[in-house]
Amino acid sequence: MSDVSPLDDLALDFDPDALRAKYQQERDKRVRKDGNSQYVEVKGQFAHFVDDHYVEPGFSRAPLTDDVELVIIGGGFGGLLMGARAREAGIKDIRVIEAGGDFGGTWYWNRYPGAQCDIEAYCYLPLVEELGYMPKEKYSFAPEIYEHSQRIAKHYNLYENACFQTKVTELRWDEDAARWIISTDRDDRMRARFVVMATGPLNRPKLPSIPGITDFEGHTFHTSRWDYNYTGGSHAGGLTKLADKRVAIIGTGATAIQSVPHVGASAKHLYVFQRTPSSVDLRGNKPTDPEWAKSLKPGWQRARRENFNNMVIGLPVEEDMVNDGWTDIFRNLSRAAKTKRAKELSRREAALLTEIADFEKMNGIRSRVDNTVTDPAVAEALKPWYRQFCKRPTFNDDYLPTFNRPNVTLVDTSDSQGVERITKTGIVAGGVEYPVDCIIFATGFEVGTAWTRRAGYDLIGQGGKTLSQYWSDGMKTYHGFSVHGFPNCFILGQSQNGGSVNLTSVLDDQAQHVAYIVRQIEERGARYSHPKKEAETAWVDEINRLSVVAARFLQSCTPGYYNAEGHFGEEGSGTLGGGGYAPGINAFNALMAKWRETGDMEGLEVVK
Ligand code: NDP
Numbered sequence: 001m002s003d004v005s006p007l008d009d010l011a012l013d014f015d016p017d018a019l020r021a022k023y024q025q026e027r028d029k030r031v032r033k034d035g036n037s038q039y040v041e042v043k044g045q046f047a048h049f050v051d052d053h054y055v056e057p058g059f060s061r062a063p064l065t066d067d068v069e070l071v072i073i074g075g076g077f078g079g080l081l082m083g084a085r086a087r088e089a090g091i092k093d094i095r096v097i098e099a100g101g102d103f104g105g106t107w108y109w110n111r112y113p114g115a116q117c118d119i120e121a122y123c124y125l126p127l128v129e130e131l132g133y134m135p136k137e138k139y140s141f142a143p144e145i146y147e148h149s150q151r152i153a154k155h156y157n158l159y160e161n162a163c164f165q166t167k168v169t170e171l172r173w174d175e176d177a178a179r180w181i182i183s184t185d186r187d188d189r190m191r192a193r194f195v196v197m198a199t200g201p202l203n204r205p206k207l208p209s210i211p212g213i214t215d216f217e218g219h220t221f222h223t224s225r226w227d228y229n230y231t232g233g234s235h236a237g238g239l240t241k242l243a244d245k246r247v248a249i250i251g252t253g254a255t256a257i258q259s260v261p262h263v264g265a266s267a268k269h270l271y272v273f274q275r276t277p278s279s280v281d282l283r284g285n286k287p288t289d290p291e292w293a294k295s296l297k298p299g300w301q302r303a304r305r306e307n308f309n310n311m312v313i314g315l316p317v318e319e320d321m322v323n324d325g326w327t328d329i330f331r332n333l334s335r336a337a338k339t340k341r342a343k344e345l346s347r348r349e350a351a352l353l354t355e356i357a358d359f360e361k362m363n364g365i366r367s368r369v370d371n372t373v374t375d376p377a378v379a380e381a382l383k384p385w386y387r388q389f390c391k392r393p394t395f396n397d398d399y400l401p402t403f404n405r406p407n408v409t410l411v412d413t414s415d416s417q418g419v420e421r422i423t424k425t426g427i428v429a430g431g432v433e434y435p436v437d438c439i440i441f442a443t444g445f446e447v448g449t450a451w452t453r454r455a456g457y458d459l460i461g462q463g464g465k466t467l468s469q470y471w472s473d474g475m476k477t478y479h480g481f482s483v484h485g486f487p488n489c490f491i492l493g494q495s496q497n498g499g500s501v502n503l504t505s506v507l508d509d510q511a512q513h514v515a516y517i518v519r520q521i522e523e524r525g526a527r528y529s530h531p532k533k534e535a536e537t538a539w540v541d542e543i544n545r546l547s548v549v550a551a552r553f554l555q556s557c558t559p560g561y562y563n564a565e566g567h568f569g570e571e572g573s574g575t576l577g578g579g580g581y582a583p584g585i586n587a588f589n590a591l592m593a594k595w596r597e598t599g600d601m602e603g604l605e606v607v608k
Contacts, residue, residue: 026385031566036448055101063187069093071192076105078198085511113262115142198492202445212422239266251442261398313584372400390557447561461486478531487528498588535603546582
């Protein structure tokens, strides 16, 4: 090992120790003892926050008691991809059950002004090659994505047999019939041979349990149920009904970053209540170049997705195809691998260089604030002091300039760990009351709570065991898809499997894998399959073994939903999914491809 510090090769114009201390100090002041329980569940007196404004009231239909081959719960991209891949695998009898009034999931609910996907559309919008569709811009806005989800449903004939405005209330396994009995809030008792649960990671809005939250007498809503009747305007802005309104937005995550510019442009006055600033990088959207689109060769979307996935976990690639803010971050972070002494570097030294690259990236983000926001005190408050991936990075060109408007006020609540109190007529922060007509909660979605609470139903599997009991001491799955004792039931989404910031690519690969297993069970004339207990335990151990480095990183981060609000790893803290396969999505897919190639359903008990 060299006695020369790897920092000797770099001419730094900042002091890493000082930054480390600043990050620590900013983190410590934000960690609340109550962690995930600082939020209230959106039910009872808060239930109206999740009302569906997009459907006509009064829908009813007769209860269903029929038998279906494959029931998919959730009509977002997970459910759509499952439906598409199952159709391709030859499964004809499919029903999608969806709480909303149409397909779309996230994009059905999140119609707030400015909503856009941060992941490049050519990677994010699934099945564009299969459907012959080319996204209009590099980053799609919500209406285009919502429309695309309906395009997929039509193409794969998923409207047929779909049940909208229907919430599953229970799944109960009938061992004799080898069927799931699915109960819903429409009094259905339908039966399914296979069930796929695609209920999404961020499906349940959360509200902070701020004292006095129920006292407010003005108007209020959550961003995932934007009330255009109150604000006027549309996704494109023009919220004309706010012209005489004092509006508060609580929260400054990815949702607020996109909606604040529109509210700031329309409201009489906007107060943005911030606890932790987001990192806001360049957006730089542009229309799709038709010549480039014409030049693409079949298979281009998968190649691009894989290239992006490799980039964003820091694996070397020959060409950075996407070349945007996400891949830029990782290009910088992988600098450790490019120094002239790279081969001699210990793991500790490489981690140090990665940290330096992160400091540099965040210095750039902070300079962007200084260069954009004219009031130095406001600029200071808008600077994020944490490592780039402690929170979700955001990309927007209109957010920071909004704070130069005379009708927009930033209220920094970091010293009091958030908004202090809500009164009948306003919000109290830092001992000052801000009178407002409307409070918009941009406070995100439940992540760390029990999976069954977020799904909205429990599963009763073999022997009457419930999934909530079985997972009471932590998530246990085989490859993230299936659970011992819960036969022919599959979970889609990021959990104990390969993850990516491009969630649709994860869902697509998972859907293909699950469709394969379903076909295998059918072709083998089996009644069902589920993971063997020992295979499940070994997989969970493997996930935990591989995730040590990520866990250490998250523990040191500023609080947020990535790290159980600063309590990552503590008993019962809960996290996004179940840990993740640390080598990444492409490595996970390679593992699954090998698993399928062997053709023996290793680790699964196949019951005839
Ligand atoms: P987040 O959970 O990211 O943000 C919630 C915000 O509410 C945070 O700023 C949080 O502060 C703040 N907050 C919570 N409680 C209080 C309180 N008591 N007082 C003051 N502030 C409070 O939710 P979002 O809806 O913004 O985003 C959720 C996720 O959805 C994103 O991370 C992303 O994965 C996805 N998304 C993607 C988009 C895209 O592709 N462009 C757009 C929008 C969302 P603190 O940080 O201090 O906890």
